Amino acid sequence: MKIEILTKTENQKILNGIISKIRDLMNYKNLEPGDKLPSERMLSEKFDVSRSNLREAIQKLEFYGLLTSKPQSGTFVADIGQVAMNGMIEDILRLEEPDFKSLVETRISLELKTVRLAAQRRTKEDLLQMRMALDAYSEKVKNGEDAVQEDLLFHLAIAKASGNSTMNTFMLIITPQIITNFEKYHVCDKDLAYRGIGEHQDIYEAIKEQNPQLAKAKMKVHFKTLYQYCYNI
16 A cells, blocks of 8 residues: 655645635535535545545635534535635635744734733733743753743743733644744754743743733843844844
């Protein structure tokens, strides 16, 4: 049995092809909001693609709110008109994998807002989560271990403390890509990691004191090196 290994680009091309076929099918059958799509088995046979690839394409359209899957019932067209649906699918097909600079810029923009909100809205439980992540990061850095994930767990705790579910979700979405790129570009060297302990502590104290302006200022200091590094790679 031959196992075909596809590159990320090749897999993306297959998914985009399936999404295009789903769009064409909806247009051809003039499907309206609430209408049900054919079963996965029927679609995979019709499009001549694997069930796993088809499911991944459907999940992507679900993520963007264009389809809705109901257990034991099937997949349905979301409450979006045909013109808007076609436009959104075109946008999805044009999406490219974000580069490292884009990820950094997005992360900084998000976190300068979440840290201010966290300082205003944080709870005792939020502070506990931040403290645990901060301590875990400090311990790994002092032991000479990779602490990228602990670093990001601290920032995710801040996003959660902001009380803004949309910003929190965005952080969760981009975090895996940030981890991958940090490891790829060796962003967190020893000196930066040690400096990060004190910077994290400053951010934590500002949030604890419920001082939004100070929290934002300390986050800017924390990101200054990362931003400069990003534009030198």
